[in-house]
Amino acid sequence: MLAILSIFTMDATALDFPKGPINYWNPFNPGGEVDIAARAMQPYLEKNLGVPLVVNYFPGAGGALCWSKLSAAKPDGYTVGGFSIPHIILQPMFMKDVAFKTDDFVIITIVEYTPIGLAVKKDFKANSVKEFIEYARANPGKVNCGGVGKFSGHHFATLQFMKLTGVNLNYATFTGTSQVQTAILGGHIDAAFTNSTVLVTSRDQIKVLAVGSPERMSQLSDVSTFKELGMEFYPRIARGVMVPKAVPQEIQARLEKAFLDTISKAEFKVKMEQAGFVPQVMGIAESQKYLDAETKLLNKLIQDYNLLQPTK
Amino acid sequence: MDLTNYILLGVQTLFTPTNILFCFIGVVMGTLVGVLPGLGPTAAIALLLPNTFHVSPVSAIIMLAGIYYGAMYGGSTTSILVNIPGEAASVITCLDGYKMAQQGRAGPALGIAAFGSFIAGTISVLGLMLVAPPLAKFALAFGPAEYFSLMLMGIVILIYLAAGSMLKALMMGIFGLLLGTIGMDAISGTQRLTFGILELCDGVGFIPAIMGLFGVAEVIANVEQAIRTDVITTKVKNLLPNLKDWKDSFWPIIRGSFLGFFIGVLPGPAPVISSFSSYAIEKKLSKTPEKFGTGMIQGVAGPESANNAATGGAFIPLFTLGIPANSVIAVLLGAFMIHGIQPGPMLISKYPQLFWGTVMSMYLGNAMLLILNLPLIGLWVQVLKVPYPILFPLILLFCLVGVFSLNFSQVEVALMIGFGVFGYLARKFQFEMAPLVLALVIGPMMENSLRLSLIISQGSPWIFIQHPISAAFIFITLVLLISPLVPWIGRRRKKLREKVEGEQI
Amino acid sequence: MGKVQNQNRIAALFFLFTGLFFALYARTVEIGTFTEPGPGFMPFFGGLTLAGMSIALLFGTFIRKMTELGSSFFPQKDSWKRVVAVFLALIVYNLVLHHLGFTLTTFFFIFFLVKFIFPQSLKRTLMVAILSALGARLLFISFLETQLPKGFLGF
Numbered sequence: 001m002l003a004i005l006s007i008f009t010m011d012a013t014a015l016d017f018p019k020g021p022i023n024y025w026n027p028f029n030p031g032g033e034v035d036i037a038a039r040a041m042q043p044y045l046e047k048n049l050g051v052p053l054v055v056n057y058f059p060g061a062g063g064a065l066c067w068s069k070l071s072a073a074k075p076d077g078y079t080v081g082g083f084s085i086p087h088i089i090l091q092p093m094f095m096k097d098v099a100f101k102t103d104d105f106v107i108i109t110i111v112e113y114t115p116i117g118l119a120v121k122k123d124f125k126a127n128s129v130k131e132f133i134e135y136a137r138a139n140p141g142k143v144n145c146g147g148v149g150k151f152s153g154h155h156f157a158t159l160q161f162m163k164l165t166g167v168n169l170n171y172a173t174f175t176g177t178s179q180v181q182t183a184i185l186g187g188h189i190d191a192a193f194t195n196s197t198v199l200v201t202s203r204d205q206i207k208v209l210a211v212g213s214p215e216r217m218s219q220l221s222d223v224s225t226f227k228e229l230g231m232e233f234y235p236r237i238a239r240g241v242m243v244p245k246a247v248p249q250e251i252q253a254r255l256e257k258a259f260l261d262t263i264s265k266a267e268f269k270v271k272m273e274q275a276g277f278v279p280q281v282m283g284i285a286e287s288q289k290y291l292d293a294e295t296k297l298l299n300k301l302i303q304d305y306n307l308l309q310p311t312k
Numbered sequence: 313m314d315l316t317n318y319i320l321l322g323v324q325t326l327f328t329p330t331n332i333l334f335c336f337i338g339v340v341m342g343t344l345v346g347v348l349p350g351l352g353p354t355a356a357i358a359l360l361l362p363n364t365f366h367v368s369p370v371s372a373i374i375m376l377a378g379i380y381y382g383a384m385y386g387g388s389t390t391s392i393l394v395n396i397p398g399e400a401a402s403v404i405t406c407l408d409g410y411k412m413a414q415q416g417r418a419g420p421a422l423g424i425a426a427f428g429s430f431i432a433g434t435i436s437v438l439g440l441m442l443v444a445p446p447l448a449k450f451a452l453a454f455g456p457a458e459y460f461s462l463m464l465m466g467i468v469i470l471i472y473l474a475a476g477s478m479l480k481a482l483m484m485g486i487f488g489l490l491l492g493t494i495g496m497d498a499i500s501g502t503q504r505l506t507f508g509i510l511e512l513c514d515g516v517g518f519i520p521a522i523m524g525l526f527g528v529a530e531v532i533a534n535v536e537q538a539i540r541t542d543v544i545t546t547k548v549k550n551l552l553p554n555l556k557d558w559k560d561s562f563w564p565i566i567r568g569s570f571l572g573f574f575i576g577v578l579p580g581p582a583p584v585i586s587s588f589s590s591y592a593i594e595k596k597l598s599k600t601p602e603k604f605g606t607g608m609i610q611g612v613a614g615p616e617s618a619n620n621a622a623t624g625g626a627f628i629p630l631f632t633l634g635i636p637a638n639s640v641i642a643v644l645l646g647a648f649m650i651h652g653i654q655p656g657p658m659l660i661s662k663y664p665q666l667f668w669g670t671v672m673s674m675y676l677g678n679a680m681l682l683i684l685n686l687p688l689i690g691l692w693v694q695v696l697k698v699p700y701p702i703l704f705p706l707i708l709l710f711c712l713v714g715v716f717s718l719n720f721s722q723v724e725v726a727l728m729i730g731f732g733v734f735g736y737l738a739r740k741f742q743f744e745m746a747p748l749v750l751a752l753v754i755g756p757m758m759e760n761s762l763r764l765s766l767i768i769s770q771g772s773p774w775i776f777i778q779h780p781i782s783a784a785f786i787f788i789t790l791v792l793l794i795s796p797l798v799p800w801i802g803r804r805r806k807k808l809r810e811k812v813e814g815e816q817i
Numbered sequence: 818m819g820k821v822q823n824q825n826r827i828a829a830l831f832f833l834f835t836g837l838f839f840a841l842y843a844r845t846v847e848i849g850t851f852t853e854p855g856p857g858f859m860p861f862f863g864g865l866t867l868a869g870m871s872i873a874l875l876f877g878t879f880i881r882k883m884t885e886l887g888s889s890f891f892p893q894k895d896s897w898k899r900v901v902a903v904f905l906a907l908i909v910y911n912l913v914l915h916h917l918g919f920t921l922t923t924f925f926f927i928f929f930l931v932k933f934i935f936p937q938s939l940k941r942t943l944m945v946a947i948l949s950a951l952g953a954r955l956l957f958i959s960f961l962e963t964q965l966p967k968g969f970l971g972f
Contacts, residue, residue, distance in 0.1 A: 029639055030357065031646025039361065039650045060719065061496065061513035068510060095496075096503060099510065144768045150501035172767045173499040175760060178635045178642070182579055185633065188455025189768060197649075201634040201656040275649040479874060483832055486867045490839045490860060497856040502846050504856055528907065535903055535934060536896045701935035702945050705927045708903070709949065712910055712926075713957055717965070725911045733904065741824045759859045771853050 017077055017251050021052040024241075025073075025081040027066030029059045033197065033277070034082040034239055037111050040271050044262040061098075062149060064091050068099035075246035077255060080108065085238040086153050089295050093302070094151040102295070103245070106252060107287040109259040110240035112277040114195040116157045117211035117223070119202075121187045129209045129229050132191070136167035145169040146180045146192040151307075157193040157212070157235035159301055164231055195237065196220070197276035212236055219276055238280070238294075240287060256283050315441075322668030326676060331371050335673045338375035339680050342382020346398045347390055348714060353383035357643045369651035370666050374673040376644050381433060381623045381674070384583065385681050388425045388616055392418060393692055394707055396527040400518050400753050401583035401619040403746055404591045406526060407473070408604065408611030415607050418693050420553040424561050424609055425616040426685045427553070432569035432617035433678035436624025439573050440631075441671055444660070447625075448632035451577045456764040457775050459580065461785035463758035466585050468792045470747045472592040481747045484738070488751025491516050492759070499763050511723040518753050520715050520724045524731025525738075525745045527711040531704045532736045552689075553609070561613035564594050568617030575618075576625020579637040583619040583626075584753055588746075590618035624674065631659055631667055822878040829875040836867030899934050906930055919958065919965035924950035 028034050035055070042053050058066035067088060070081040083105070092101050118129065126132040136143045147154025150173055158171050172189055174180045181198050183189045185205050199208050200219045208223045212235040216225055226233040241259060243252065262268060264281050272279040282290065301307075325331065337360075345356040356379045364372035387398025392409035405425065412421040439447070454462075467485060474481030494505045495515030506512040553561070571593070572586040594614040595604045604611050626637040634655030636642035648655050653663060660667045695703075715728045735745055769775035777783045839860045849855030906929055914922050928946035931937050937945075958965055 029642065030361065031636070031639075031643035036646050036649050039646075058719065059514075061510060064513065065510055065719075094501065096508075142770065149498065170767065170770065172764055174764065175498045178579065181633075181635050182452060182629075183455055185635075186452035186455050188457075201654070204657060205633075271650075271652055274652050274654065479870060479877075480828075483867060483870045483874070486863055486870065487832065487835065490835070490863045490867065493839075493856075493860045493863070497846075500847070500856045502856045504846060504860065505842065532900055532903055535899045701937055702931055702941075704934075705930035705945075706949060708907065708930070709923060709927065709953060712907070713953065713965070716914070717957070720966075722911050722914070726908075729904065729907050729911065732907070736900070741828045742821075743828065755859075763854050763858070766853060773851065 015250050015254055017254055018049050018051045020078065021054050022049065022077075023079045024053055024055045025066050025070055025079060026055055026057045027059065027063035027082055027084075028057075030057055033114065033195070033237075034084070036275060037239060037272070037277070038082060040268060041111070041259070041262050044265060044268065045258055048258040048261055061095070062091065062152075063087050064095060064098050064100070067091070067105075070242075071100035071104035071244060073244055075244040075248075077243065077247050077251035080241050080243050080255065081105075083107070083240060083242050084153070085110075085291065085294055086156060086298055087237075088242075089291070089298055090151050090156075094307075102291075105242040106245050106247065106284065107240060107242045107291060108252060108255050108284060109263065110238050110280050110282040110287045110290060111259070111263050112240075112272050112279045113236040113238035114197055114277055115211050115213035115217065116153060116193050116235035116237065117196060117199045117220075118161070118191060118193055118209045119184060119199055119206045120191045120209060121184050121189070122206055123187065124190055124207065126209070127207065129224075129226075132209055133165050133167055136165075136169060140168040141170055143167075143169050143191060144172050144189040146172045146174055146183055146189040147194065148174055148177055148180060153235065153237040154193045156298060156301055159305055159307075160233060160235060160297075161193070163301070163304055164233055193235065195276075196278070199223075200276035213278055217278065218273060236278075238290065240280075240282070252284060318664060318668045319441075319672070321665055322670075322672035325370055325665045325669030326374070326672040330367060331374055331669065331673065332676070334367070334371045334375035335378050335677050336680060338378020339382040339385075339677050339684065342379035342384075343386040343681065343684065344382075345379070346383035346386020348386075348398075348710060353380050353640050356383070357640065357647075361643070361647065364647065364651075369648070369653055369663075370669045372647055372651060373644065373666060373670050374677075376647055377627070377670055377674065378677045380640050380644075381620065381677060382681060384620050384623050385426065385429050385685060388429070388612075389422065389685075389692060392421045392425065392612070393696060394527075395530045396707070396711070397522050399583075400522065400581065400749065401587050401622075403522065403526075403584075403749050404473070404587045404615040405612055407591070407746060408606070408608050411605070411607035412609065412612065413696065417607065418696060419689055420557050420609065421612050422689045422692060423553045423686070424557060424613050426682055426689070428561065428565045428568065428613045428617040429620040430678050430682040431565050432572060432621040433624060433681075434675065435569040436573045436576065436621040437671060437674040437678070440624055440627055440674070444628050444632050447574075447577050447628050451579065451629055452633075453781060454578050455779070456761045456768060457779045457782045458785070459578075460758060460761035460765055461776055461782040461789070462578075462585070463754050463761060465785045465789040465792070466589070466754050467751060467758065468789050469589060469592045470750055472595060472792075473588060473746055473750075474744060476742060476744065480743050484743050484745070485747035485751040488748035489755040489758075491521075491748075492752050492755030495756075498760055499767075509723055511719065511721050515756060516727065516752065517718065517724055518749060519718055520728040521731050521749055521752055523711040523715050524728040525735035525749060527707065528728060528732030529735025529739060529745075531707055532732065533739050534700065535704060552686075557609050560609050564590070564610045564614035565617045567593060568614040569621040572618030572621030573625045576622030576637075577628050579629055579635065580757060581753055582637065583622040584750065586618040586622045587615040588750055590614040627670075630655070633657060634659065825874055825878045829871040829878070831871075833868050833871035833875070836864045836869075836871060839864030840868065902934060903930065915966045920950050920954045923953055 024038055026034050026038060038055055045053050058069060063084065066081060073079045089102050092098050120126060126135050145158055147158055149155060155171060158169060162169055177195060177198060180192050180194055181202060184192045185202060196211060196217060208220060210226050210229060211217060211220055211223050212226055212233060214227060214234060260281060260283055263279060269279040341356045341360065342353060345353055357376050364375065387402040388405045390396045390398050391402040391405040392413050395406050395410040397403040397406055409421045470485045471478050471482055492515065494512060496503050496513045568590040571590055575586040576582040591611055591614060594610045595601045598610060626641055629635040629637050630641050630645060636645045645655055712725060715725050718724060738745060765775050776786055843857035843861035843864060846857040847855030848857035848861045906926060910922055910926050924946050927949045928942055931945050932942045
């Protein structure tokens with residue numbers, strides 16, 4: 001064990017990386033969740049790696065634009081990209097003309113996830129998940145449930161919930177989180193599966209019925225988890241950093257060390273929690289395991305719902 | 313009263329050397345990116361964001377907010393001088409502002425835009441101070457149904473912008489709507505007309521469209537002519553609006569400010585909607601509506617005030633609910649979170665110095681912008697004096713860089729050139745550009761709202777009437793559609809009467 | 818037959834074609850129904866509306882008498898050369914940018930336009946082109962830190 005460790009550290013010091021600035025490609029707009037995580041990490045990373053971290057934004061096609069570019073980028077470790085799961089799993093499956101595949105990349109780290117929770121508008125008749133399910137059973141197809149995008153984390157969370165509970169919800173596709181937020185605050189939709197960040201921000205103006213984290217979130221201490229209610233249901237969007245597959249092992253390891261050192265710092269974790277994220281500390285191996293598990297789950301849902309019909 | 317205490321708190325927070333400096337940097341950067349077509353406030357904010365980590369959140373927000381409304385100020389400059397809108401909200405300013413510049417009145421146009429923006433900005437900050445929470449509730453009442461009706465009304469208002477044939481303007485508008493459908497459909501996930509080009513997935517960007525239709529096309533149209541010998545000469549004393557200009561602009565500014573502020577509270581393309589709504593209102597209220605499009609100062613004063621007031625209104629959902637009204641404010645929201653500030657309804661009470669400091673900085677920022685921009689007017693007018701053979705390549709260069717720097721995409725530059733060709737031909741065939749661009753901007757939102765409303769109502773179209781606000785908009789839309797026909801009917805009857813009388817005699 | 822009538826006719830035909838194109842394309846994606854519009858809904862009805870308006874416009878050119886526009890399409894005989902040249906310059910800029918890099922491409926672009934559209938003296942042209950390229954580089958790359966391409970020469 002020690003021998004392996006010492007080889008690892010020996011490699012790190014002998015490695016001539018990084019020699020110059022590292023580019024961090026953000027697949028979404030500034031101010032979004034990926035950006036917040038990136039900016040929070042930036043100062044620590046720069047200190048750890050000894051070079052500046054340059055954040056570039058390549059939003060478009062829900063992230064597909066950036067990831068297509070990333071899969072073709074030079075695999076020298078100087079270009080890393082943010083990502084979201086399940087986006088990188090689902091997009092190559094559902095979007096035509098997408099120029100990347102999920103296994104074009106190696107995930108260096110998973111930094112945080114935002115559990116997805118179920119919230120209903122303030123004056124909705126149900127006060128708990130149980131009542132919600134009863135109401136939905138009595139009114140099939142009439143309960144409006146909002147989420148962002150088709151074939152996205154929110155959409156699949158809704159589908160999974162429907163499968164687990166046997167109810168029929170009416171999924172309403174919005175184009176952005178803030179729109180879902182506005183709609184539910186204004187009572188235009190009945191319910192929403194949405195990110196924990198929204199739940200934390202608006203917790204006094206909506207009823208948060210449950211959240212998909214394995215344990216209760218400190219920011220939402222009075223909200224039960226789906227697990228507590230007996231549902232093996234952990235919907236979430238996980239985010240982290242990945243590189244093109246062909247980046248050499250030693251460089252991957254060096255990057256992994258830098259990120260892990262950053263995200264295991266207590267002050268970083270606190271910052272993320274305050275904003276409503278659940279910080280994680282996952283390296284290459286763990287992240288791959290997570291990715292595989294998610295892929296399996298999503299594939300099952302796709303089969304169950306027969307979602308991969310050819311679009312007309 | 314509590315309010316005075318808060319104002320004092322805000323002033324105290326603001327008047328530190330750091331914060332004043334940051335305010336200044338913000339508005340200067342904002343104006344700069346506003347003037348440079350294509351480069352938007354988002355780019356500037358993203359650029360300066362890392363520099364804000366080492367200072368307090370208040371300073372950061374002050375600077376970032378300054379960039380935002382500074383960009384609005386700057387956007388009108390290029391609209392007036394070279395007929396290139398800085399962003400979608402400045403498209404309307406091109407209509408009369410550029411004509412004024414061509415008549416040698418660039419100074420007054422720029423001046424009234426600056427003053428109008430200042431007054432509007434001040435009014436909107438006042439509004440932000442006084443009525444933020446109740447207005448936020450008002451914003452929440454707007455759901456997909458209300459948005460659809462609002463956008464529909466907006467499209468119909470586009471007809472009123474037409475200086476020429478209404479039919480042709482409407483055709484351009486519909487064409488804009490159709491172009492807006494290109495891209496990935498958000499609701500079903502299907503690709504529409506993207507031909508496998510990934511860049512088109514998000515639709516035809518309005519920046520390439522604006523740069524092409526207004527920038528490139530205008531330059532080409534000018535290049536067609538032989539060397540222009542009509543150099544625009546302006547005497548120094550004509551650099552500012554004269555008394556008549558002020559008289560004409562007073563009410564448009566007031567109306568525009570209030571209109572813009574209220575519309576600005578609604579998340580979405582508020583500055584765009586408020587600017588052309590203001591134009592339509594001024595045109596309707598004017599005693600000489602047919603002169604709009606030839607250089608009426610009301611056509612600059614109203615819209616410019618409206619789009620600046622809308623920026624103030626856009627801060628309300630941010631501070632009261634933690635909801636960003638547009639992508640620029642979303643960056644501010646992210647900045648809050650990076651600095652560890654929890655957005656939401658408790659923001660104002662938990663961080664009063666943040667809110668009031670920012671509010672006070674807006675007053676200061678608006679004043680700074682005015683002071684900055686007025687002497688610059690003289691400078692900008694000099695730009696017009698640069699001989700066109702040298703000026704036009706530079707204009708084209710700005711267009712190219714502006715579009716390219718958005719997404720580093722050659723596809724978008726190609727799109728711009730394509731729009732340039734189209735715009736050039738459209739000019740020759742006497743079709744107007746503004747309806748197309750505006751439809752392109754609000755079309756996608758309108759379509760999404762329509763379909764979302766119908767999903768929510770499970771297919772019932774009555775949702776648009778059942779919601780009172782939506783019903784009101786639909787009603788106004790119908791009135792607007794019918795009213796042009798009324799005088800037409802009146803004229804026919806008059807002609808008929810004259811014919812009958814003529815026969816009798 | 819007036820020029821304006823011809824212009825309107827050509828334009829009407831263009832829009833008619835465009836409208837029909839969108840409407841026909843819409844049939845390949847789901848149009849949906851009034852109560853449940855699909856992705857093809859807007860393109861279909863919008864396209865039809867546009868087509869309808871084009872027909873109205875076309876109609877109008879035959880009914881009403883338009884004023885004669887004495888001028889020909891291009892104001893001067895050699896106007897078309899300038900127009901085409903500028904468009905070509907833009908297209909070439911777009912294609913060459915990644916190969917030559919921002920500064921050089923800008924230099925050639927400005928040089929070409931200043932020298933050949935409304936010809937200026939060589940000295941003036943060079944001065945303007947060099948100042949523009951360097952000035953733009955300073956503004957966009959150094960100051961605003963925009964990521965503009967470096968060419969094969971490395972700058």
